[in-house]
Amino acid sequence: MxxxxxxxxxxxxxxxxxxxxxxxxxxxxxxxxxxxFAVTSTSGERAVAPADGxxxxxxxxxxxxxxxxQNAEVRTRDIAxxxxxxxxxxxxxARTEADxxxxxxxxxxxxxxxxxxxxxCMQCLSFCLFGVYGVDGDSHIQVQNNENCKTNCPxxxxxxxxxxxxxxxxxxxPINGDIVSDADLNREKMKIDISALLGGDVYDMxxxxxxxxxxxxxxxxxxxxxxxxxxxxxxxxAAAQAAGGGMDIPPEVLMSLPAPDEIARRAEEARAKAAVAxxxxxx
Amino acid sequence: xxxxxxxxxxCHYAQVVPKxxxxxxxxxLCESGVAFEAVADLxxxxxxxxPALKQLAASGAIKIAACFPRAVKGLFxxxxxxxxxxxxxxxxxxTQPAEEIAAALLSPELTPNxxxxxxxxxxxx
Numbered sequence: 001m002x003x004x005x006x007x008x009x010x011x012x013x014x015x016x017x018x019x020x021x022x023x024x025x026x027x028x029x030x031x032x033x034x035x036x037f038a039v040t041s042t043s044g045e046r047a048v049a050p051a052d053g054x055x056x057x058x059x060x061x062x063x064x065x066x067x068x069x070q071n072a073e074v075r076t077r078d079i080a081x082x083x084x085x086x087x088x089x090x091x092x093x094a095r096t097e098a099d100x101x102x103x104x105x106x107x108x109x110x111x112x113x114x115x116x117x118x119x120x121c122m123q124c125l126s127f128c129l130f131g132v133y134g135v136d137g138d139s140h141i142q143v144q145n146n147e148n149c150k151t152n153c154p155x156x157x158x159x160x161x162x163x164x165x166x167x168x169x170x171x172x173x174p175i176n177g178d179i180v181s182d183a184d185l186n187r188e189k190m191k192i193d194i195s196a197l198l199g200g201d202v203y204d205m206x207x208x209x210x211x212x213x214x215x216x217x218x219x220x221x222x223x224x225x226x227x228x229x230x231x232x233x234x235x236x237x238a239a240a241q242a243a244g245g246g247m248d249i250p251p252e253v254l255m256s257l258p259a260p261d262e263i264a265r266r267a268e269e270a271r272a273k274a275a276v277a278x279x280x281x282x283x
Numbered sequence: 284x285x286x287x288x289x290x291x292x293x294c295h296y297a298q299v300v301p302k303x304x305x306x307x308x309x310x311x312l313c314e315s316g317v318a319f320e321a322v323a324d325l326x327x328x329x330x331x332x333x334p335a336l337k338q339l340a341a342s343g344a345i346k347i348a349a350c351f352p353r354a355v356k357g358l359f360x361x362x363x364x365x366x367x368x369x370x371x372x373x374x375x376x377x378t379q380p381a382e383e384i385a386a387a388l389l390s391p392e393l394t395p396n397x398x399x400x401x402x403x404x405x406x407x408x
Binding site: 005006008022023025026029030033034035036037038039040041042043044045046047048049050052053054101103104106107108110112113114115116143146147166168169170171173176177178179 | 285286287288289293294295296297299306309310312313314315316317318319320321322323324326327328329330331333334335338339342343350351352353354355356357358360361377398399400
């Protein structure tokens with residue numbers, strides 16, 4: 001993911017500019033947000049975040065020359081008479097000129113750790129096959145590779161004994177950040193139940209189910225039909241998992257699991273990282 | 284003391300916040316004539332560790348219209364931009380009525396509600 005600062009858009013209504021009607025202000029800001037931009041509306045009292053080195057484009061209905069903001073990072077654009085969509089186009093052009101990164105096109109799905117609850121047990125690090133988690137210099141768990149996370153998969157939050165892993169865009173609590181209830185506090189029991197349900201090895205269960213599906217569908221002659229059936233089967237599996245207090249792993253994630261030996265290798269690697277981190281905590 | 288700053292999150296990259304709530308809150312802010320910050324998606328900013336989050340967190344009292352306070356706190360923390368617990372109020376567009384959120388945002392009074400360590404999360408409404 002790019003670390004370059006995004007373009008900041010300022011909707012300016014101060015000295016040297018005409019104010020917007022409320023509906024126009026709403027239309028312009030909505031249009032910009034829908035294109036992924038951050039907007040500062042300076043229409044009245046209350047402070048806003050100060051300039052912070054980000055490239056800035058100042059939009060206004062300037063009667064004549066735009067004010068001189070005496071900042072090399074500031075570009076001004078007169079948007080008098082433009083519709084909301086046109087304003088967004090103007091900003092997109094300014095973004096390109098400023099060489100600011102383009103955002104969007106990716107659902108930001110990644111775990112957020114509630115450090116008020118986390119006990120640094122390393123269950124998540126041990127569980128994740130995709131290298132999302134790591135430890136900092138003090139052997140504290142942290143999310144290191146957001147982009148490795150599988151969209152819509154909250155499985156690691158299901159194995160957390162403290163309900164400390166959130167996915168803010170998940171549909172239900174406490175994974176979405178909602179209050180942790182008494183039932184959720186019984187997570188240790190849930191973790192054991194999941195382990196028992198899966199025969200003690202989550203990945204072995206997933207591998208077996210994936211292999212069964214592959215075996216079944218390798219006999220199919222019609223590949224399209226086979227794919228449709230496989231997806232249907234995995235959707236049922238996901239639903240069954242959810243109904244049984246399971247892990248809610250999306251079918252597409254199950255479908256994309258690597259080969260069994262690769263799963264075993266990654267799982268062992270993850271367990272080893274967790275073991276090292278736990279040993280460092282104890283020393 | 285100056286009134287708290289206002290931050291509105293559009294939660295653009297998912298459909299978990301009701302559209303009518305987002306629209307009504309944003310419309311009320313635009314109608315009010317107060318200055319505010321609007322971002323497309325706090326999660327997306329956290330994912331790419333946008334330095335703007337530090338500015339937002341470090342500029343004093345703030346009211347945030349977004350989602351669950353526990354999630355918002357975690358998102359900022361994950362970019363090393365801790366929100367000040369004594370001067371941060373989070374309004375939850377996933378659960379609270381739009382008009383209630385708009386009224387709270389525009390009120391000069393601030394009710395801090397970030398969950399504290401070792402305590403149950405706070406219900407806003």
